Amino acid sequence: MTDQITEPPRLFEAREPVFPQRISGWYRRLKWRIMLGTLAIYYLTPWIRWDRGANLPDQAVLIDLAHARFYFFWIEIWPHEFYVVAGLLIMAGLGLFLFTAALGRVWCGYACPQTVWTDLFILVERWVEGDRNARIRLLRSPWTLRTARLRATKWTLWLLIALATGGAWVFYFADAPTLLADLVTFRAPFVAYATIGVLTATTFVFGGFLREQVCTYMCPWPRIQAAMMDEDSLTVAYRDWRGEPRGKKHENTSGDCIDCMACVNVCPQGIDIRDGQQVECITCALCIDACDTMMEKIGKPRGLIDYVALSDEPLERAGHPPRSIWSHVLRLRNFIYFGLWTGIGAMLVVALFIRSDFSLAVTPDRNPQFVKLSDGTIRNAYTLKINNQTGFARDFHISIKTDEPLRVDLEGTAELNVTVPPDGVLNTRVYIFAKPEFEANRAETTPVRFWVEERAEAGARTHADTVFTGDTQ
Amino acid sequence: MRKPKLSDEDYPTTGHEWDGIREYDKPMPRWWLWTFYATILFALVYVVFYPAIPLVNGATPGVLGWSTRADLAAEVEAVSLRNADIDQRLLDTPIGDLGADPDLTRYATAGGAAVFRTYCSQCHGAGAQGAKGYPNLQDDDWLWGGDLEAIVLTLKHGIRDDGDDDTRFSQMPAFGDILETGEIDALTQYVLSLSGQDHDADLAAAGPVLFEENCASCHGETGLGEREQGAPNLTDAIWLFGGDAETIGHTITFSRYGMMPAWNTRISEAQIKQVAFYVHQLGGGE
Known part of the structure; x- marks a missing residue:
């Protein structure tokens, strides 16, 4: 046992240099x-x-x-x-x-x-x-x-x-x-x-x-x-029940550990694994290589320092062999983690496969919601965003689906065809007009579905739902 | 030789203990102390070079003379320098040709939107939808004309702005001083009929003659309005102050008009061009 400390501990201390020794294994x-x-x-x-x-x-x-x-x-x-x-x-x-x-x-x-x-x-x-x-x-x-x-x-x-x-x-x-x-x-x-x-x-x-x-x-x-580890987690540990009491070979101690310090000398963290699990240990396993090398030299079985699960300690102390590695790894907790991990992975893969290489977003103007024209027609304006996620320009046709045949135009042109640049977004404003004779003119809202269809043959299409706002006054 | 290490049991603790877990009182690494000194040094250097110590009317300026205001000024300067070319192109291009150039279209629209939000939205609304007495700029009805040149003219000289020699004036008389109450009622019903609204046909019967005598000189014989005078079209669905019988009667009796300031002394030629282009492309431009 060490002497009792009489002076208070120092507040700061220089780093103790670490010189990891070469080891193979x-x-x-x-x-x-x-x-x-x-x-x-x-x-x-x-x-x-x-x-x-x-x-x-x-x-x-x-x-x-x-x-x-x-x-x-x-x-x-x-x-x-x-x-x-x-x-x-x-x-x-x-x-x-x-x-x-x-x-x-x-x-x-x-x-x-x-x-x-x-x-x-x-x-x-x-x-x-x-x-x-x-x-x-x-x-x-x-x-x-x-x-x-x-x-x-x-x-x-x-x-x-x-x-x-x-x-x-x-x-x-x-x-x-x-x-x-x-x-x-x-x-x-x-x-x-x-x-x-x-x-x-x-x-x-x-x-x-x-x-x-x-x-x-x-x-x-x-x-x-x-906090993530438990007694079944495999970790690098020293079998103190086998190694202690430690001592040089000639000291005639009964433990397998000959106190050669090989495990300490190779440690890049500068710790002694024989002190037990500690926060500094990164389980790089180099001390296992070092100890195994030494055990072979002195003709003792390997594994004095080894990957060990804490739950096996009582078994081993009692002289039984440890349980198999798989019985530690294949336990409910790990299955749950693995299930969540693969589940999210599968969802991501599916999401990647089903995603479309173009998309449409429609934002109706909200300020003002509608404009009344001189003949009483109600006009709504929408900003359409068409994403083209491919490396080539694509031609699309814009159309709307409504119960009544409302007129639609693209910023003053009745031509409803647009070209979206490669790997780009097209922002365009679309107007929908409801003449006074249509119900949409006076209804608070009327559902509208915008369709965007690729003009090339076998073209793909997508849609977005929004509403037409009428003048209820 | 390794220094003799204290075993864990003997190591001094802070005296804190929770559920048998004790907190070691281990020394901090020395370099940590150095980083602490380094931060102090940094603070001292910072105080010398940057504004730091608060005073009554500000703060110590620091030897670099740095300020966020100066940063902003530099950024604004950089932006205007970057835009110098396109600004010149904007000024050189007749406003009618802006739409043919995609770069200028984008520049004028975005710049015009900023100008509009700064100077115009107070009266005309953030979405240019107008308000009672302030024209809606999104619709297709224009008091003084809705093509690009007309909008530029209105922007430059305003409407009924005493301070501008080229501003356009017009004023509707308050007919409450001129006509009898019954006559105003008759006119009101007649005006309602012009835009196809429900009206009292008996009262409106006296309307045409009164309209011809009092209103037609500005609003036209059929009530279609007259842009030279800024006289509204009375036959359409758009009303500046309101199109119901009570409001129309009030307008005839007391008269109303709005005022728009001239902008040529307040914003640049390029800004006028931009905001005119922006307003024109909102959906109602002619």
């Missing part, structure tokens, strides 16, 4: 692959081309803020279809719930950008300055030319990665080849440079220096996840 290989995959997706996606015809951009994934369009391969989303994005966000949220309930902080440990980029930065650090012990020596020793050279090399490499990271982000918002050419010739808009600058700085600082502190001090997700 099953989880390390999995993490390399995930890193490769996620980084490749992030850096390369903006460069994928996708032919949409002459009038639309040919970038597969493009967030065109200026024109309020989102392109994703064959899908194009307009602002009024933002529910798709909302649905994707809900799916992302439920997906996190599902993965957290089933596998604990698997997002934090494998896929979170903070983890991936920190991993990459540590890789560079190790490549330049050497492994754990070399790095500790470098920190402890006074600054020499060699220290300066190593630091400069490391920071330069970090900065290049950070620059590429910040640079890749802006390519999602503009045509990537054009923007790259503009960037290197200093003709790109200021906001592009500013975005790259900010993201380069945050990547450099977060990946190089803040690292585990982002997870511990800044990120709200670890706190939320604590």
Whole structure:
């Protein structure tokens, strides 16, 4: 037991540096692959081309803020279809719930950008300055030319990665080849440079220096996840019932843990997993690799540190084998999350398939609701918005369906044909006239249905309902 | 060497405890303290460069001299600079030809709508629907003419505006001083008949002669009105003050007229052109 503290705790404390040691193993290989995959997706996606015809951009994934369009391969989303994005966000949220309930902080440990980029930065650090012990020596020793050279090399490499990271982000918002050419010739808009600058700085600082502190001090997700997990969630844990009492091999202790500190030395979060579950742990599973390596060396069974569900602890303490992983994962809570997740996904897919590539919205003038003309005719005005969500211009015919043969015209012309520009919206004003002999002239409201029909053969059509307002006076 | 770590049990707590959960009193990271100092530094720099400390009649201006007013002025300047070309085109194009150019059509309509909301909507209504005594600009009935040139003329010089030499005047006499009550009743019924409304045919029988003597010089022999005089058409369904017997009788007895100010001294030539174009395209333009 430690001594009792006599002086009050300090208010501030410098970060204790962490020097994760190199380790290889099953989880390390999995993490390399995930890193490769996620980084490749992030850096390369903006460069994928996708032919949409002459009038639309040919970038597969493009967030065109200026024109309020989102392109994703064959899908194009307009602002009024933002529910798709909302649905994707809900799916992302439920997906996190599902993965957290089933596998604990698997997002934090494998896929979170903070983890991936920190991993990459540590890789560079190790490549330049050497492994754990070399790095500790470098920190402890006074600054020499060699220290300066190593630091400069490391920071330069970090900065290049950070620059590429910040640079890749802006390519999602503009045509990537054009923007790259503009960037290197200093003709790109200021906001592009500013975005790259900010993201380069945050990547450099977060990946190089803040690292585990982002997870511990800044990120709200670890706190939320604590509430998402239960005793059946698989999480990285130390089997203290097997490892304790720990001690060096010659100390003749009965526990399997030889207190080699391998699990602590590889930990990018700078914690000791043997203290139990803790908020700093991102379950990156590197301590599993480290401990398994050591257990194999000393001829003990693997799995002293392992993915464990807390509900298995009493079983294992009693000497029984743990229940199978599937019995933990396949439980009602996860089925509910999965059901909600797939349900929303299915709805989004259906919504994408049944949506029309043109649409009509009718807004009747409300100020004034009607105008009386000199012969007593009542005129109503409507603003029609016709969306054309395709890459080519389309011709439409406008007509109305009413009980009485009311006259309709398009801002003074009886020609009711319009052309909607490619990937555009046509705003047009339409008048409907009710002569005094029609009931619509005096009725408070008369239902009107606007039809918009494509003039090409086998044309599609759509409609919108509104009303005609008469003069009841 | 690692520093000896305190075990969780021994770590000092804040003394707060809920359901057995205790709150550690752990030190904050030092860089956090630095960010706190950085915000203080930022505040000091901000105070020097930007308006910050409130005084009795304003605030310290800051060495940059920045203000939202100046920002707005710069934005307005930038917009007018951007619009300089199209403004010139608008002025160079005869108003009748604006409709042929889609850019000018859009510019005139949008600009005219803004001008209308600022200067015209107080009387004519936000939707140009008018009000009692203020003409509806959406319908097809015009007192002084509804083609583009006529609207421009009305806008420039107003109607019955004493301050403008080119304004147009006309005034209907108050016939209460001229005619007998019975005669006014007869005229009222006759005017009702002109627009095909229900009327007392016996009373109206005396109308034609009275109308011929008193009204026809301005409203025309058949009551179709006369735009040179701004005299309303009495045969249609549109009434400036109201078309029922009581209102018509009141109008004949006391007379009524409105007044519109001349705008050529208040808004620019381009704005007049824009708002004329806007009003013309509302649905009633000729």
